[in-house]
Amino acid sequence: ETGVTQTPRHLVMGMTNKKSLKCEQHLGHNAMYWYKQSAKKPLELMFVYNFKEQTENNSVPSRFSPECPNSSHLFLHLHTLQPEDSALYLCASSQEAGVNYGYTFGSGTRLTVV
């Protein structure tokens, strides 16, 4: 049982839809991340939040909009996506933002844009 829960597990959406991905952790971590995993490509960091403040936006298109209302919850709002945005979207958390901590990942949301 992972300490990071992502919902939904699967999502199919049209290019004109608006949807949101949810991530929740109760590990007491202060940093949360969104990653994108596409087939045959390395994981791509999208956004970093540390103590609820966004500290990194890795040149992500504005059709992806993150929200972090508190240290336990992270959302990724999606609108007017393209078929190439189809991928596995992973949420992770760590004690603090940085590379001296292990990251705990959720199981991901498999997104298909049609």
Place this chain on the structure above:
Amino acid sequence: DAKTTQPNSMESNEEEPVHLPCNHSTISGTDYIHWYRQLPSQGPEYVIHGLTSNVNNRMASLAIAEDRKSSTLILHRATLRDAAVYYCILGVDAGNNRKLIWGLGTSLAVNP
């Protein structure tokens, strides 16, 4: 960006040790070495990380070369549940740029 090089795939037998190699010749002095693994239909799972010294935990051991340009993840006794993609990752820590640099990993098959 600093990067790692791993074999695309490896094979091992159940109950035998497994040594997964990783080269990171461009590593900087402040970069951490992380290992994660990913089973099908799951997110990555943290295995171990270190900076300069060898590290042990309940899952595995991490052996880091003296010049830090390579490392080896050691699974002491492989089980069928260890079949996964193993990622060797550099944790770059350079001022405001702090992130994990992922590669494509090694797909480990474990034979019964």
